[in-house]
């Protein structure tokens with residue numbers, strides 16, 4: 001283990017945020033990395049528990065060997081620590097930026113948990129800076145060809161493993177850049193796009209072929225021995241109200257995609273929040289990304305509506321450690337809104353009752369209404385609680401209902417009741433040479449789960465081919 005008293009000698013310290021005032025002026029990384037001494041001290045806090053919940057099913061879905069690489073990092077054996085990390089983690093630079101760190105919530109130190117996410121980011125960035133991360137080109141090719149449809153984290157993780165196993169992999173992506181939601185969805189300040197592009201270049205050097213701006217059509221995939229569908233769960237949940245087609249009403253991922261394209265091109269966004277009153281429907285992570293982006297674009301104000309009640313500040317009895325804590329979190333966008341506007345942008349137990357428009361069909365306001373839960377668990381509107389809010393941009397971040405209909409139709413596939421392509425036997429094998437993975441199989445989830453699922457699908461495909 002690291003230091004026997006590390007967790008007593010050193011306090012937990014995450015990579016600090018840049019100040020709100022500074023980071024609101026750009027789309028650059030939210031955090032400031034820490035030097036080697038600080039990282040080693042943080043790694044020393046890992047106790048190498050007899051039962052490391054951090055790498056159990058409660059913790060890291062990749063089952064990263066966390067106590068082992070924390071110990072190596074503490075002892076200054078950074079290259080060895082990175083090698084140990086890379087045994088299970090395909091792209092620690094992605095999870096090091098965006099993982100909600102399930103491992104940390106399952107850590108025996110509970111609130112004082114070890115900073116595993118920052119430690120892994122430090123290790124991989126050190127590896128890139130020192131030239132330790134090199135293309136891993138397979139010694140021999142099997143002659144088998146696999147098409148991976150979609151270049152999000154599940155597709156990339158599957159392509160990476162299949163390529164290393166010697167298969168020839170082509171990733172087919174309909175967008176103009178690879179990365180799925182890592183590229184167009186998660187904003188640049190949370191995951192700088194140079195980090196995604198660096199990995200894609202490395203994979204190309206390793207022999208993975210990327211075909212961008214190409215939508216997969218089954219008839220054009222005859223040459224492949226296996227086809228893995230990793231198209232995501234991108235069908236957004238809409239609101240059941242009139243005027244959803246008004247100008248200035250957008251789904252969150254479309255808005256965030258336009259924002260990232262603008263950052264990458266250096267031009268103004270086609271859907272800028274500048275000087276607009278912005279209302280975001282959905283109090284989750286996607287909604288928070290919209291809040292942070294709208295503030296950077298110079299919105300006049302931002303409000304976030306959430307239908308659920310405000311979560312408790314602490315774990316309740318029904319949500320014990322090592323489960324994921326269902327508690328109130330104030331994420332970076334909300335922190336920034338508090339700094340800019342003086343109060344939390346979230347309004348709970350509230351939804352949109354009506355979209356108000358002007359004579360040109362532009363949204364210019366909203367009528368909101370409070371919600372309450374009936375004894376049967378349904379939500380109902382509370383009469384007399386209606387309020388008007390000014391709104392020039394309404395962003396819908398109300399969740400996702402499954403994979404896109406177009407891909408299902410093209411491949412003549414039927415999703416289950418939750419919009420997923422999940423084989424009944426729990427495998428990734430749909431039929432014939434067709435497989436599914438990631439959000440398309442499991443529903444909208446997390447990057448780390450998509451990575452783990454992509455790797456599992458790759459192993460199944462390897463068994464199928466060999």
Ligand SMILES: Cc1cc2nc3c(=O)[nH]c(=O)nc-3n(C[C@H](O)[C@H](O)[C@H](O)COP(=O)(O)OP(=O)(O)OC[C@H]3O[C@@H](n4cnc5c(N)ncnc54)[C@H](O)[C@@H]3O)c2cc1C
Pocket residue numbers: 098099100149150151152153154155156172173174175179180181182185186190214215216230231232233234252253256285286289404407437438439440444445446447448450
């Ligand atoms: C705004 C937002 C922020 C998020 N932030 C986080 C976060 O901070 N941390 C976290 O862990 N998770 C986050 N998530 C969730 C996470 O991004 C997803 O769970 C993850 O990206 C799913 O990976 P995937 O590979 O299954 O699908 P996706 O990332 O959705 O990628 C699917 C890809 O398939 C392509 N595609 C689809 N159909 C076709 C076709 N027919 N032909 C060719 N290409 C096709 C799409 O263009 C896309 O590029 C966020 C999600 C959103 C929406």
Ligand code: SF4
Pocket residue numbers: 059060061062063064066095096099100101102103104116117120448
């Ligand atoms: S990938 Fe996420 S859950 Fe796994 S070790 Fe890293 S931060 Fe923890």
